[in-house]
Amino acid sequence: MSSPPVDGSASSHLFRHVLARFASGVTVVTVDAGGERAGFTASSFASLSLEPPLVLLCAARRLDALGLIERGQRFGVSILGVQQRELGLRFAGLLPGVDDRFAGVPLVAGRSGSPWLAGCLAWIDCRLWRLYDGGDHAIVVGEVLEAALGEAGEPLGYFERHWQRLSRLEPPAVASADARLLLRAVSPRLQADEFVFVGVRGALPDGAVPVVVFEEAEGASAILSRRDAERGGLPYHGVFRQITLEVDSDLHVVGLVAAVSDALARAGIACNVVSALRHDHLFVPAADAERALATLRGLQAAARAGAP
Numbered sequence: 580m581s582s583p584p585v586d587g588s589a590s591s592h593l594f595r596h597v598l599a600r601f602a603s604g605v606t607v608v609t610v611d612a613g614g615e616r617a618g619f620t621a622s623s624f625a626s627l628s629l630e631p632p633l634v635l636l637c638a639a640r641r642l643d644a645l646g647l648i649e650r651g652q653r654f655g656v657s658i659l660g661v662q663q664r665e666l667g668l669r670f671a672g673l674l675p676g677v678d679d680r681f682a683g684v685p686l687v688a689g690r691s692g693s694p695w696l697a698g699c700l701a702w703i704d705c706r707l708w709r710l711y712d713g714g715d716h717a718i719v720v721g722e723v724l725e726a727a728l729g730e731a732g733e734p735l736g737y738f739e740r741h742w743q744r745l746s747r748l749e750p751p752a753v754a755s756a757d758a759r760l761l762l763r764a765v766s767p768r769l770q771a772d773e774f775v776f777v778g779v780r781g782a783l784p785d786g787a788v789p790v791v792v793f794e795e796a797e798g799a800s801a802i803l804s805r806r807d808a809e810r811g812g813l814p815y816h817g818v819f820r821q822i823t824l825e826v827d828s829d830l831h832v833v834g835l836v837a838a839v840s841d842a843l844a845r846a847g848i849a850c851n852v853v854s855a856l857r858h859d860h861l862f863v864p865a866a867d868a869e870r871a872l873a874t875l876r877g878l879q880a881a882a883r884a885g886a887p
């Protein structure tokens with residue numbers, strides 16, 4: 580059921596309800612301007628730009644913290660973990676009897692001196708970049724001076740006015756119907772040659788025919804036969820064998836590579852997949868090649884035995 584659209588006269592009840600359907604993480608924004616501190620819980624935090632590194636958040640105009648950010652030109656952002664709901668409540672002014680939000684809260688200092696809350700998933704320290712008008716809020720854009728990671732952990736979430744645990748979804752069922760059909764026909768073949776991954780500076784050795792060359796910003800890398808690499812004196816780590824799958828697809832099939840990688844991963848075998856028009860090429864550590872072949876043949880047999 581949909582509700583009537585929000586028009587100019589904005590049913591603020593509906594508007595708030597709709598916005599509450601947007602799940603977010605939770606941060607605490609803190610500022611210390613010449614010894615005067617303020618902080619508030621903010622879920623409007625977002626990444627904005629990588630180059631230059633910018634983040635944004637929206638702060639209610641009435642917040643003292645906003646004035647302090649303007650005055651001090653700095654602020655910190657602490658990203659809360661699921662164990663830190665109390666900090667979320669405290670810095671939203673929702674813990675009764677708390678006058679000083681910082682009292683008893685362990686802090687660490689970012690480079691620019693903004694207080695960070697200890698024990699968070701990550702922190703960012705910003706210089707104020709710009710302030711934009713955002714109605715009853717200001718859009719605060721910060722240039723990131725420093726970013727740091729805390730302990731890995733689950734994030735604290737907020738959705739429909741409730742604190743949430745944001746749990747990871749199970750991976751999707753790997754083989755779509757299309758992929759299962761394709762799997763029946765893949766006929767894995769283990770090629771005789773051994774291959775290596777090499778960084779290429781300048782030309783490849785004369786006569787070398789790479790399976791593939793990747794041109795990257797940092798320079799080129801290639802998959803070459805071990806013979807060619809050794810002939811050209813190119814250093815490498817690890818030797819790989821190539822398993823070729825008949826695919827004959829136009830690369831639109833979803834899930835084949837996922838199904839193959841998943842089966843190999845379950846067998847503890849690393850693989851690098853290079854997809855082409857008529858074949859997929861899997862590069863697996865030479866020591867695991869026979870086991871990888873058996874695993875893929877098993878996968879194909881299962882697909883053939885399964886329902887259409």
Ligand SMILES: Cc1cc2nc3c(=O)[nH]c(=O)nc-3n(C[C@H](O)[C@H](O)[C@H](O)COP(=O)(O)O)c2cc1C
Nearest residue numbers: 605619620621622623624637638639670671672737
């Ligand atoms: C989960 C959550 C997210 C919030 N996100 C924001 C936000 O992005 N921007 C904002 O201005 N206020 C946000 N608030 C509200 C402020 O934290 C709150 O209004 C402020 O701390 C009140 O400070 P005051 O008592 O000094 O007015 C949020 C509150 C909660 C509970």
